[in-house]
Structures are given as C-alpha cells and as structure tokens.
Amino acid sequence: MKILVVEDDDLISDAIVEYLSDQHYAVEAAYDGQSAWDLLEVFTYDLIVLDVMLPKMDGIVLCRKLRNKGMDIPILMLTARDTLENKIEGLDAGADDYLVKPFELEELSARIRALFRRGGSTTAPILTWEKLSLNPSTCEVFYQDKELALSPKEYKLLEFFLRNGRRVFSRAQILEHLWSFEQVPEEATVKAHIRGLRQKLESVGAPSNLIETVYGLGYRLGEEP
Template structure:
C-alpha cells in the first residue's frame, strides 16, 4: 500500500516515514502544500496523511482542492490543533479521520488500516480469500493456518491483492501502488514477484487474466 505523507517538520516527517515503512507501506514524503496538492492529485495513493500547518498552501486548502477535483483518496489529518471547530472544519472539508499531535505511532497505523479497509468495503482487520489470510495488524500471512514466510515486497503484493480479492488488477496498477514515486521498476519486475508469491500460495490462487492483469481467487472456480 502506498502512502502520501505531507509534513513540513523534518524530524517528525522522518520518524513517521520510518514508522510507516516498518509497517510495510511505501511512502512518499512532501513538505509543502502546493507540491502536496499536485502530487495527491496525480498519483494513485491508497491513503494520505496530511498536516494542516503547511508552507505555501495550508493543509485545509489542499484538502478542499483535492475534493473539488474529485480526488477520493482517504485522508487522515494530522495536526497540533485540537479545538473542536478545527476538527469540524477538517471533516467538512473532506477529511476521513483526524489525529491530534502528540500521538502514538500504533494509533496512527490502526487508523490508517481502518481507512484503507473502509475504502475497499472491508470491516475486519484480518483479510482472507479462500485459505489465504493476512492479519493487517501484525502483517502475518498464512495458508490454511500455516504461516507464510514472505519478503517485504511479497507481503505488499499479497496485501494489495487481498484488498482487491476477486478483482482484476493491472500490472501498471500494482507497480503504482507497490513502489514510491521516484522508483522505476522495469516491466518484468511485477511478473517476477507474482511468480514468487504464486509458489507460496495454493495452486491457481493468483490467476492471470490475459491482456488485463492478475486476480486473487478463493479457488471456488477450480475443480
């Protein structure tokens, strides 16, 4: 899953980036409102963490512009402002959640997991498709109760496929959500990771839909 982190305080931005990366997210960091407005409008993020007190363009204005332009990415506002009217203004501008500084990193991660689940119509923190299961809180995957040993990239790939279980996901979409904005994966990279992940899942769990992409299935269509 790919996160846009908008925070102008360098030490906090670095700490949050480390927290998110340890939790398995791919993170792009920007430090001013104008760049955030542009990047959030053109890149396909799964969730955005947005500070309100930004240079060049304040966070509330950034959020209002995104929503006016049709950007539907879930947004969690991160700010030192704790007055109730600031929270109301943020929610009315289109924020999906609000977290006041200081906060614990685990609370931020829990809120982001919930936002991503809701965006995909999922309620429980444990995702499953057939015998394949992933606990998004612990990042532990299993097949029929047997723990899987996955690399960080395989885990990101499985998580994205589980969030879109039963749907066809294009190679380009996978690349956009599994790599940071400055990364340039070659055309074969996704195929390599799909092949590696397939070897660890039940036969036929990942279908190739010719000319379109891949689909994670529960095996009900297989004999």
C-alpha cells in the same frame, strides 16, 4: 492497513512515509490535493494524513469533498499553526483529528493507532481471500491451515493484491506501488516475484489461478472455480 500521506514538503513527507513504513503500514504519498483526489477515487485507503496547505487543492477543500461524497475514512489533519480558527475549520470540514507542526513522529503514530481503534471494533485487521488469510501485525500468511513462508517482496505483493480486491494491476503499476522512486527495477522483477508467489501458493495446495494473469493487462486475484 494502508495510509495515504498528502504533504507537499518532501522532507516532511519522506520522514512520515519512512516512519510509518517501519511500522509495517502500507504507505503511499501524494504531493498535491488533485493527485490525492485521483488516488482516492481509484484506490482504497484506511486512513489519510492530510496537510492543510497544499498546491492545487488545499486540505480543507479535499476533506470536505471526500465527506460530501460519503467517504467516512479517518482523516488526520496536519497544520502549521495552532490557531483556533484553523482547528475549527479542519474539524468542521470533517477531519477526525488534528496535529500541529512541528510534531513528533511518535505522536503521529499514536494518533493514527487511536483513529484505527476508534472505528476499529468492527473491522478485522486480517485480510482474506478465498482460503487465504494474511495478518499484517504478525506478518503471517495462511492458506487454509498451512502457513506460507514468503519473502518480504512476495509478502508485500500478496498484501497489495489482498487490499485491492479483484482489481487488475499491470506490472508497471505494481512497480509503482511496491517500490520507492529511487530504485525501481525492470518489470521482469515483478514477473519473478509473481512466479515465486505462485510456486509457494501451489506448494500448499492452492489452485494455480489464485493469482491470475489477464493477458495484456496484468494480474489479479482469481476466484475458485
């Protein structure tokens, strides 16, 4: 499951991102309304944690814009004060739930799970592509019936592709999404992991183009011939 955290306070944002990452969610952060909007136009998320007070575009406006666009992704609003008008405003704008700062991370997590569950009966949490399947809760990956033993980075890399369909990602993009700001390595690292992943995939009989290179642009999931 992929979550976008939109919160301008670094301390709070980092705390949320770290906590949710520990729970094996794929988490990304945006620090103002405009860049959140940009991300949401390009990527697919399963849930948004959205602060109300934001630079450039506040959470209420962003929420309304998303709903007007027909996006029904679950939105969990964060706000500094628990006034009735705040609450009404947030829920009217289309938020699904509402949490008042300061809050316990555990409560945030519980509400996130509740939101997933609410719309959850239809959505299968298992990601698949061709004969490949990945179960995020058990961290198991199968090709047909054979289990793959992936390293953490290989696992996250594959999960990233699986969550983004057939989109092409450059090595720079992959670095941005899978590594945290503090320690971003060289692009050669991505090459190495792509290689590891391909090797392990081929060792269980997957076609070599399952992770396809698009010359000059990057990598993407490939279709069976």
